[in-house]
Amino acid sequence: MTTEKMKNPPGSDHEDLIEIGRQELRAAPGGTTKVLLVDDEEQFRSSLAKRLTSRGYEVLEAADGEQAMLAVRHEKPQVVVLDQKMPKMEGLEALEAIKELDSEVQVIMLTGHATMEAARVTGKRDAYAYMQKPAALEELIENINGARQEYTYAQARYESPYIEGKGFKNWFLGREGYRPGFICIGFLILLIMYIIPAPDRLVELMTAQKGGPQEDLIRGFAQFGNMQPGQSIAEFYGTRMARLDLQGAALEQAAMQRAKIMVGMLMCAALFWATTALPIGITSLLVGVVMYWFGVFPPNDVAKAFATDAVFFIFGVLAVAIAIGKTGLDRRIGLVLLKPSTSLFKLCLIFAPMVAVCASFLSEHALIAFIGPILMMVYIGAIKAGGIDRDKTLVIMLLLTLNFACNVGGPGSPAAGGRNVIMITTLGDYGISISFGQWVMYGLPFVPVMAVIVGLYFYLWGRNKVKLTKLNVSAAVKRESEKLGKMTGDEYKTAAVLVVLIFLWSALSHKFGMGGPVILALVALSVLKIVRWKDIAQVHWNVIALYAAASAMGFGLAQTGGALWIADAFVTALPAFLTNSSAGLAIACSIITGILTNFMSDGATVAALGPILVPTAILADASPVMVGLATAFASSFAHCMIIGTPNNALIYAMSKDPKTGQHMVTPMDFAKHGVIILILSWVVLWFWVILGYWRFLPFPA
Numbered sequence: 001m002t003t004e005k006m007k008n009p010p011g012s013d014h015e016d017l018i019e020i021g022r023q024e025l026r027a028a029p030g031g032t033t034k035v036l037l038v039d040d041e042e043q044f045r046s047s048l049a050k051r052l053t054s055r056g057y058e059v060l061e062a063a064d065g066e067q068a069m070l071a072v073r074h075e076k077p078q079v080v081v082l083d084q085k086m087p088k089m090e091g092l093e094a095l096e097a098i099k100e101l102d103s104e105v106q107v108i109m110l111t112g113h114a115t116m117e118a119a120r121v122t123g124k125r126d127a128y129a130y131m132q133k134p135a136a137l138e139e140l141i142e143n144i145n146g147a148r149q150e151y152t153y154a155q156a157r158y159e160s161p162y163i164e165g166k167g168f169k170n171w172f173l174g175r176e177g178y179r180p181g182f183i184c185i186g187f188l189i190l191l192i193m194y195i196i197p198a199p200d201r202l203v204e205l206m207t208a209q210k211g212g213p214q215e216d217l218i219r220g221f222a223q224f225g226n227m228q229p230g231q232s233i234a235e236f237y238g239t240r241m242a243r244l245d246l247q248g249a250a251l252e253q254a255a256m257q258r259a260k261i262m263v264g265m266l267m268c269a270a271l272f273w274a275t276t277a278l279p280i281g282i283t284s285l286l287v288g289v290v291m292y293w294f295g296v297f298p299p300n301d302v303a304k305a306f307a308t309d310a311v312f313f314i315f316g317v318l319a320v321a322i323a324i325g326k327t328g329l330d331r332r333i334g335l336v337l338l339k340p341s342t343s344l345f346k347l348c349l350i351f352a353p354m355v356a357v358c359a360s361f362l363s364e365h366a367l368i369a370f371i372g373p374i375l376m377m378v379y380i381g382a383i384k385a386g387g388i389d390r391d392k393t394l395v396i397m398l399l400l401t402l403n404f405a406c407n408v409g410g411p412g413s414p415a416a417g418g419r420n421v422i423m424i425t426t427l428g429d430y431g432i433s434i435s436f437g438q439w440v441m442y443g444l445p446f447v448p449v450m451a452v453i454v455g456l457y458f459y460l461w462g463r464n465k466v467k468l469t470k471l472n473v474s475a476a477v478k479r480e481s482e483k484l485g486k487m488t489g490d491e492y493k494t495a496a497v498l499v500v501l502i503f504l505w506s507a508l509s510h511k512f513g514m515g516g517p518v519i520l521a522l523v524a525l526s527v528l529k530i531v532r533w534k535d536i537a538q539v540h541w542n543v544i545a546l547y548a549a550a551s552a553m554g555f556g557l558a559q560t561g562g563a564l565w566i567a568d569a570f571v572t573a574l575p576a577f578l579t580n581s582s583a584g585l586a587i588a589c590s591i592i593t594g595i596l597t598n599f600m601s602d603g604a605t606v607a608a609l610g611p612i613l614v615p616t617a618i619l620a621d622a623s624p625v626m627v628g629l630a631t632a633f634a635s636s637f638a639h640c641m642i643i644g645t646p647n648n649a650l651i652y653a654m655s656k657d658p659k660t661g662q663h664m665v666t667p668m669d670f671a672k673h674g675v676i677i678l679i680l681s682w683v684v685l686w687f688w689v690i691l692g693y694w695r696f697l698p699f700p701a
Contacts, residue, residue, distance in 0.1 A: 033148045036060045036077035038068040038094065039110070040086045048081075051137060057144070065089030065097065072101050078151040079128075079144050084111035099126055104154040106147035110135065174277075176662075182277035186268040190290070193264025198256040202565050206234045206256050217568075219615045222558035233561045255560070261294045262562040266553055270599045273546070273641060276667055280642075281542040284549035296556050305552035309513040314365065314547045314646045316518030318539040318653075321369035323522075323531040324498070327490045344397065344463070348455030352405040356451035359405070360412020360444060365646045368406055372654040375399060380658060382468050393465040395655060395664040396673070401458045403651040404677050408450040410602075410636025411443035411629075419606040423632040426610040432624060432700055442629055445693060450684045454677060461673075493528045497521050540653040547646050554605070567592065567612045582622040586630035586690050589613045593634035594678055598644045602635040625699045630690060637681045639674035642667055 035057050039045040042063070049059040060075055062068040064086050071077065080098060084091030095107050106128040128147040131140065172181030198206075208214035211229040218224060218233055227236045234255035265287060272283040291302045359367055375398040383391055414420045414436055424434050487495075504517035525531045557563040570592040578588035589609070597605040609631055617627035638644025642652045648670060655665035 032056065032058045033079060033144065034058045034060065034075070034077045035144060036062060036068060036071050036075070036080045038062045038065065038080060038086070038091075039083040040064055041083075052141075052144075055141060065091070065094030068094055069097055069101060072098050072105060076102070077105060079147045080105055080107045081140070081144070082107050082109055083133075084109055095127060104151055106151050106154070108140070108143050108147060176276045176666075177279045179275055179277040182271060182275045186271045186277060189267050189271070190261075190264045193260045193267075194257075194294075196260070198253070198260065201568065202256055202259065202561075203252075205564055205568060206259065206561055207232050207252055216615070218564065219612070221561060221564050233564070237560060258294065258296050259560040259562040259565060261290065262296060262553070262556045262560050263566065265290045266557060266562070266599060269549065269553065270641065273667065279542065281545040284542075284545035287549040287553055291552065291556055296560065302552070305555040306548040308548070308551045308555075309515040311544060311548040311551060312515030313513070313518055314649070315539060315544050316515060316522050317365050317369045317646075318543065318650075319522050319531070319536045320498075320501070320518060320525065321373065322535050322538060323494055323525045324370060325373050326535065327488065327494045327530060329491045329494050329498075332487070332491070344466070345459055348397070348401055348459040349452060352401055352455035353448040353451040355402060356405040356409040356447050356454075357412065357444075359409025360416050360447050364406035364409055364416065365650060368402060368647050368650045371402055372399060372651060375402060376654055388467055390657060390664070391467045392664050393462045394468055396669055397458045397462040397466060399651050399655055399665055400669070400673055401455055403647050404454045404639055404674075405451045406647050407636055407639060407645065408454060408681060409447050411633040412447045413440050413444065416636075419602045419635045420632050422606045423610055423628050426606075426614055427624065427628050432628075434625065434700070439629075442694070442697065443633060446633065446685065446689050449688055450681060453680055453684060457676065457680065458673075490528075490530055494525065494530055497524050497528070497530075500524075543646075543649045543653045546642065546649050563609075564612065566596065567609050570596075571612070571616065582617070582626045583690050583694075585617055585622045586626045587686050589627050590630045590634035590682060590685055590690075593631045594637040594682060597635045597638045598640040598674070598678070602638055602645050606632055606635045623699045626690070626694065630685070633685060633689070634682075637678050639677045639681070640671050641674070642670055 035052055037045050037049055037052075037059060038061075039048075040063055045061055045063075049061055052059045060071050060077055062071050066088055068080065068082065072080065082091050082094060082098075086094070089097070091109060091111065095109065098105060098107060107126075108129045108131060109127045110131050110133050128150055129143045131143065172179070174180050174182075204214070205217055208217045209230050209232050210218065210224065210227045221227070221233055223236060227233075232252070234252040237255045237258070238251040269283055269287055272278050272286070273280065277283075278286070288302060288306060291297060291305070292299060296302070297305065355367060355371065376395075379391070379395055379398060382394070383389070410416045410419070414424060420439070424439075427434055498521075501517055501521040504512065504520070508517070522531070522536070526533075526536075554563075557566070574588045574592075578584045592613075593605060593609055596609065610628065613631050614624045614628050617624040636645075638648065642648040652663060652665060652667070652670070655663050657664050
């Protein structure tokens with residue numbers, strides 16, 4: 001082959017190249033880029049290697065495809081510059097072999113015999129770029145830098161554990177899905193909780209007997225009503241878990257050990273989910289691993305803890321959302337709610353309260369499942385029209401406004417979520433009855449006020465950061481809807497199933513749960529030939545695994561007494577001025593619940609705290625209804641972590657960049673904005689509700 005020279009950039013010399021290379025190296029994400037040059041012409045290859053090295057790249061060389069494969073296997077380059085015409089192995093053949101070895105590595109093809117057909121064929125083989133020799137060095141550099149960025153995106157898509165850069169800090173922080181430092185901290189927490197002796201307070205709680213002088217300490221245990229007189233939590237748990245081989249102190253020690261393990265698992269999982277130390281699904285599986293191998297429950301009970309009604313519900317909602325999106329009905333539903341949103345300002349301040357009030361009476365998870373994809377569609381269309389690659393601020397404004405508005409719709413009515421039904425049941429255990437209308441009277445005025453504050457916050461935060469300031473959501477959605485034409489038969493069928501589903505959720509969820517109706521709807525959609533099994537298989541299984549793990553953790557904490565231990569610590573830490581009045585105790589309970597609901601599922605939080613806080617109100621001569629409602633309302637404030645509610649998990653799953661596969665709304669975004677919304681939610685609950693209009697409303701004795 002005739003040697004072909006790479007063109008030099010005009011007016012550059014060796015010193016200039018070195019300085020430019022240093023500047024590019026400092027600016028490059030992840031540090032030095034490792035480039036493999038594959039060409040049988042040694043003079044060309046050596047010359048190009050020197051030029052790239054002077055630019056700050058780490059350069060490897062290979063004379064043919066076989067050497068290239070060895071280098072890819074052992075040296076792990078991020079970018080391969082590959083000649084198409086070589087002996088032993090043609091360039092296209094080498095490209096396929098390299099991609100089989102490492103699907104993430106990016107390949108730039110060079111050839112002296114370029115044709116449009118060759119470029120088309122190369123594109124089919126997943127090359128990053130196709131360049132004709134001789135190519136300008138600056139053009140090659142630009143493609144290498146682009147390929148290096150694409151390599152990072154590919155790592156995220158394939159959840160690669162590769163850590164960029166050297167040194168302890170890079171190792172410790174790692175990358176999304178693999179952060180060794182945080183993994184070590186999480187397992188260290190588990191180890192510490194395993195080996196430390198049970199604290200005196202835990203011993204006191206686990207050994208207090210029902211009917212004994214310390215009975216009040218354990219009234220908040222989830223199974224208190226099922227305990228026999230004279231039975232302690234340790235004895236009840238041991239009997240329930242079939243640990244009949246243990247007696248006395250050994251039984252108590254085993255029960256306390258499992259309570260500690262569950263609290264340690266809560267802290268470990270919260271750390272991993274917050275930092276993405278491991279992929280979300282793997283962390284979810286870790287919860288099951290701990291519950292199995294530490295004997296928290298017998299195997300069948302561990303499986304039951306994961307396969308709850310809520311898990312079937314979240315699976316069904318995701319699958320039904322696929323059907324709605326497949327027919328195009330989601331765009332029509334979204335148009336109704338998004339029609340007033342002719343600007344970002346109106347989206348934040350009109351759409352937010354509208355969807356929040358809807359979430360008070362319909363499933364907020366379903367609303368997110370319907371509307372979230374529409375907002376992502378609007379975003380994708382907007383960036384294409386605006387000629388930009390991405391606008392993270394816009395995605396956050398769209399999705400988190402929807403998410404947090406649906407979250408704060410929770411207090412509006414008992415139909416807003418199972419946590420509200422749990423609280424009604426808890427109050428009923430103490431002879432207190434709350435009707436649907438009474439709950440709406442106490443809770444609905446909170447919803448639109450808080451939703452406007454949510455919208456205003458995101459508008460003020462993002463208005464000067466967003467790239468597409470003149471976005472007309474309503475017009476964008478309408479344009480997309482017009483492309484669909486008239487409603488099809490499949491849309492009418494899907495709409496009918498959806499109406500029946502919403503009715504079943506609203507009227508019969510107390511009998512059939514939330515999962516039963518949505519699974520029925522899914523079967524109906526399949527019988528009507530709207531969805532096929534391969535459509536259902538496309539659901540985000542990591543989200544389902546996450547919520548299953550959160551439910552299992554809540555169940556484990558409640559059954560072992562771990563939740564009682566946590567709640568007791570919160571209550572003990574409260575200052576006296578918060579417990580000397582109904583309003584003060586309600587505020588204190590909202591603080592406890594608002595914090596804990598971000599680490600457990602909302603239903604599990606109310607199930608764990610309700611039996612503690614309602615009797616606490618009775619003993620303190622405060623209003624148990626006020627305290628119970630404040631607890632239930634604050635369980636809707638799960639804004640900070642994706643494990644707190646399916647709403648967050650759904651939004652996280654939907655926020656993937658269609659080009660890179662990366663999540664544009666990250667766990668850190670939830671934490672950063674969620675903390676602020678949590679504080680604002682508390683402020684509105686305290687001053688607008690508890691210290692505001694509640695003072696003028698009657699409360700049952």
